[in-house]
Amino acid sequence: MDIFSIGFHLFFVLIALGIWKSLFFPSRPLLANRKTIVLSLTFMFVCASVVYVVLTRWSAPSVREDSGEVGFYLVFSMIWIALAQGASAFLGISLRDDVIERRNAAAAFAVIGLTIGATFCAAGANVGDGPGFEVVLFCASLATGTLLALWAAFALASEAADTITIERDLSTGNPHWRMACRKRTRPQRVRCR
Numbered sequence: 732m733d734i735f736s737i738g739f740h741l742f743f744v745l746i747a748l749g750i751w752k753s754l755f756f757p758s759r760p761l762l763a764n765r766k767t768i769v770l771s772l773t774f775m776f777v778c779a780s781v782v783y784v785v786l787t788r789w790s791a792p793s794v795r796e797d798s799g800e801v802g803f804y805l806v807f808s809m810i811w812i813a814l815a816q817g818a819s820a821f822l823g824i825s826l827r828d829d830v831i832e833r834r835n836a837a838a839a840f841a842v843i844g845l846t847i848g849a850t851f852c853a854a855g856a857n858v859g860d861g862p863g864f865e866v867v868l869f870c871a872s873l874a875t876g877t878l879l880a881l882w883a884a885f886a887l888a889s890e891a892a893d894t895i896t897i898e899r900d901l902s903t904g905n906p907h908w909r910m911a912c913r914k915r916t917r918p919q920r921v922r923c924r
Contacts, residue, residue: 740783740798740801740802740805743802743805743806744776744779744783744805744809746806747779747805747806747809747810747813748772748775748776748779748809767830767831767834768831771830771831774843774846775809775812775846778809778812778846778847778850779805779808779809781850781851781854782804782805782808782809782850782853782854782857783801783805785854785855785857785858786801786804786805786808786857787801789857789858789859790804790857790858790859791859791860791861792860793860794857804857804867807853807867808850808853808854808856808857808871811849811852811853811871811875812846812849812850812853815845815846815848815849815852815875815878815879816842816845816846816849818879819841819842819845819879819882822879822882822883822886822892823886823891823892823893823895823896824838824841824842824845824892824895824896825838826842829842829895829896830842835895835896835899836899836901837894837895837896837899837900837901838895838896838899840901841891841895845878845882848878849875849878852871852874852875852878853871853875855870855874856868856870856871856874
């Protein structure tokens with residue numbers, strides 16, 4: 732790849748990140764949230780980089796050889812990830828309301844997990860040599876639909892969305908915190924003198 736095509740793709744990523752920011756972040760800049768916005772945009776850039784690597788290495792040869800196709804599928808994948816993040820608001824956890832405005836760390840972990848899952852759904856849909864865009868759209872729909880359906884079933888069965896958004900329970904938003912929280916909440920032995 733030459734420097735022109737890499738710059739061309741980065742330009743598409745920046746456009747996609749700008750669209751994503753305008754959809755999910757408040758229109759008036761909040762000075763206290765600049766750090767969160769920079770971290771979120773950096774995270775989305777890393778997700779875009781993962782999709783870009785998949786597109787340039789494991790997609791169909793006709794896509795890999797054409798920088799316009801790579802750019803199209805990259806922007807499609809970024810929009811797909813943003814739509815999955817938007818769908819999470821209908822399932823109980825909102826990126827804009829819970830993470831950005833309310834600074835809920837448990838919701839941030841849940842949204843990060845969903846974003847990583849949606850990134851791999853979009854990247855996996857682009858792997859291989861298929862007959863066209865319809866197959867990529869079908870595979871992305873199937874994978875992301877399954878991801879969201881599993882989250883909806885989990886949230887309904889365990890009331891996880893309420894626990895994350897209302898109680899701000901880190902152990903529900905991030906399973907790795909469960910062990911740390913359990914270790915801290917074990918009863919202490921009372922020593923008699």
